[in-house]
Amino acid sequence: MQLSDGRHVPDLHLDRAKVDRCRALADQVTAQVLELVRRHTTVSIERTVLRLYGLHDAGPRGVPLVNLAVDALHERGLLDRGAAYWMGYVVRRGATDPLAVVDRMASLPRHPEPLPESEERAMLAEMRREARANVDELAGRVGRRNALRDELGVGPRPHRYVIVATGNIHDDVEQARAAAQAGADVIAVIRSTAQSLLDYVPHGATTEGYGGTYATQENFRIMREALDDESRRIRRYVHLTNYSSGLCMPEIAFAAAWERLDMLLNDAMYGILFRDINMKRTLCDQHFSRRICALADIVINTGEDNYITTADADEAAHTVIASQFVNESFAHRAGLPDRLVGLGHSFEIDPAREDTIARELAQALLVRTLFPEAPIKYMPPTKHKQGDIFFSHAYDVMADVVSCVTGQGIQLLGMMTEAMHNPFLMDRYVALKSSEYVYRAWRSMGAEIGFRPGGLVERRADETLGKALALLEEVAEDGLMKAIGKARFGDIARTEDGGKGLAGVVARAPAYFNPFLEIMEAR
Structure with a gap:
């Protein structure tokens, strides 16, 4: 071959x-798993959305700004709309620099006053435009990496x-x-x-x-x-x-x-x-x-x-x-x-x-x-x-x-x-x-x-392929989560609601907003 x-x-x-x-x-x-994924978001996904909008820095005591914002939204039960929605909301209400944006998001009440329909449409459109601009900037950085790789081989x-x-x-x-x-x-x-x-992702350079x-x-x-x-x-690209x-x-x-x-x-x-x-x-x-x-x-x-x-x-x-x-x-x-x-x-x-x-x-x-x-x-x-x-x-x-x-x-x-x-x-x-x-x-x-x-x-x-086929038949019938619960991979069993991080999983609201996901899925 x-x-x-x-x-x-x-x-x-x-x-x-x-x-x-x-x-x-x-x-x-x-x-089967993608049905679950499409209905949920997580605190880490929403922090990533804010990073994609440019919130890369840390606040007091080195806590990442995205953690301060997303933790506050999650605590108030607001994360199901998406962090991008509330970022747009506070910007519409006058927040400008990153610290102000995070402070306003962290100070939102449990039931923020709804935006008028026309203002909300304008806000969503503006957030989508900014998301596209940021994706274009990311693509430019990736392009520079690829160009160097092509140049050097x-x-x-x-x-x-x-x-x-x-x-x-x-x-x-x-x-x-x-x-x-x-x-x-x-x-x-x-x-x-x-x-x-x-x-959370530690901030800055680390030496230990x-x-x-x-x-x-x-x-x-x-x-x-x-x-x-x-x-x-050395005239050779190193990955x-x-x-x-x-x-x-x-x-x-x-x-x-x-x-x-x-x-x-x-x-x-x-x-x-x-x-x-x-x-x-x-x-x-x-x-x-x-x-x-x-x-x-x-x-x-x-x-x-x-x-x-x-x-x-x-x-x-x-x-x-x-x-x-x-x-x-x-x-x-x-x-x-x-x-x-x-x-x-x-x-x-x-x-x-x-x-x-x-x-x-x-x-x-x-x-x-x-x-x-x-x-x-x-x-x-x-x-x-x-x-x-x-x-x-x-x-x-x-x-x-x-x-x-x-x-x-x-x-x-x-x-x-x-x-x-x-x-x-x-x-x-x-x-x-x-x-x-x-x-x-x-x-x-x-x-x-x-x-x-x-x-x-x-x-x-052939023997290994046949056994893999039999295992996949079982996993398809049971579902991946139940198969993991039976220790079918690595001889390790886990439960669907066990493990670390479940509290950070959030069911999406019908009006969930994530313009970066929209761009990625469209691609």
């Missing part, structure tokens, strides 16, 4: 009827993806520059541990964080400017990614779009399963965040690799495939074309088992064949890593070989000391150096290798 970028991968013969049935079932699953695929995670954004910059100089194509700034559970660096708009700006500078210096997940998923998507990031980790179910965030909250937020990613031409990376860190990778391989079909359908419903849908999976079968490479090849090639236009992101082994750095390094190289042969789009490089500590600069350099050797040595092997009909690879792929 030839990919759109010219690479070849071995042919994998699949039952097309099974594949088509999987896609139809995934669409059935997501259609990018490295060959699979793009080599490495992480930085010092906690200090300025130290992250230095590590990112060093990685780019050593050949990295994508820099991922790992988000500080548990930031996904904060119901546990297990990573806080995802803030200013941190995004600092890193993007540094990578633009480094890209010009930047971060995490759009958790209780502020749409807000981080906006900040990333505004500051010209290229990719975002953005999964429909990750927050539900692995951070115990309420299902309704996550499913509403992921849809709006993906609308923003579509608007800003951002590649999303989904999180199916996480399923096989909590469940057995060999036995649960089909759950990865089923989830990828669901994530693809959610992405399409949010307006993302295949070229922006970076579905995720991982090299995680226990290396103590026999024939793991054949089984890993079957899984990777199955994903590649099912989603030929997607920029598939392939994760390295982590679950079974050891303190033996020599074994660890060999283990990572195996993943690089599978990635190259099966035509993955983005390869997160494993680090030989991953099981021991946050990788040193030298670890990153060694990972980049060895991957360069693998990709050079195996460059054409995808076109040379063929798998025996009815052999282990083909049988394993």
Whole structure:
């Protein structure tokens, strides 16, 4: 099979009827969820709307202005009309600068005096005009990013993806520059541990964080400017990614779009399963965040690799495939074309088992064949890593070989000391150096290798696809929320009304107003 970028991968013969049935079932699953999404908004969606109108700053004690406004509206039971409506309302009543707008919104009574019909029409029209102007400004920023990428060009695929995670954004910059100089194509700034559970986005640059660096708009700006500078210096565009997940998923998507990031980790179910965030909250937020990613031409990376860190990778391989079909359908419903849908999976079968490479090849090639236009992101082994750095390094190289042969789009490089500590600069350099050797040595092997009909690879792929189909039949019958409640993904069960953030979900009023959503849906 030839990919759109010219690479070849071995042919994998699949039952097309099974594949088509999987896609139809995934669409059935997501259609049920979209009915819920269309009836609700969330505090994070409404904060994002205000950010799109330009309320980026923080107020007293560093509290974001959007939190001050939206919390007050929610407390008074006004959020069902949409934050954009009340912003227009207070501007119509004389508020001008951002602080005045927020103060007036926070001071609204529980039953504000209705606007005369003609004045309300004029107000809504003005808010729509301003929304279109702001979307045009965002598009201009995205256009500048894309122009630089086109001017400099990018490295060959699979793009080599490495992480930085010092906690200090300025130290992250230095590590990112060093990685780019050593050949990295994508820099991922790992988000500080548990930031996904904060119901606000910290403001400004940050210099400390546990297990990573806080995802803030200013941190995004600092890193993007540094990578633009480094890209010009090395004459190769370096991509930047971060995490759009958790209780502020749409807000981080906006900040990333505004500051010209290229990719975002953005999964429909990750927050539900692995951070115990309420299902309704996550499913509403992921849809709006993906609308923003579509608007800003951002590649999303989904999180199916996480399923096989909590469940057995060999036995649960089909759950990865089923989830990828669901994530693809959610992405399409949010307006993302295949070229922006970076579905995720991982090299995680226990290396103590026999024939793991054949089984890993079957899984990777199955994903590649099912989603030929997607920029598939392939994760390295982590679950079974050891303190033996020599074994660890060999283990990572195996993943690089599978990635190259099966035509993955983005390869997160494993680090030989991953099981021991946050990788040193030298670890990153060694990972980049060895991957360069693998990709050079195996460059054409995808076109040379063929798998025996009815052999282990083909049988394993067909078995996994069949199990994924059976799981999707069950999920379509039960509904996604009940399926998650039965621990069908990642061996983790969650309840529909459990988890964090449910109080931030609001049923939309019949007159709900969100001009940015109108623009995104029209596109």
